Amino acid sequence: MKKRLLLATVLVLAANLSACAGKGQEVQTKVKCPACGTQFEMPPHGR
Numbered sequence: 001m002k003k004r005l006l007l008a009t010v011l012v013l014a015a016n017l018s019a020c021a022g023k024g025q026e027v028q029t030k031v032k033c034p035a036c037g038t039q040f041e042m043p044p045h046g047r
Contacts, residue, residue, distance in 0.1 A: 029041070029042050030042075
């Protein structure tokens with residue numbers, strides 16, 4: 001019984017970590033300044 005619980009816990013943790021693995025690819029979005037109307041690309045978050 002403990003082995004099944006341990007296996008289930010490991011699978012849930014692996015699923016959680018794999019869900020975050022693809023978040024490294026960020027798409028740059030174009031933003032329009034409301035004051036002057038200039039369009040520019042936003043840098044990736046945190047840089």
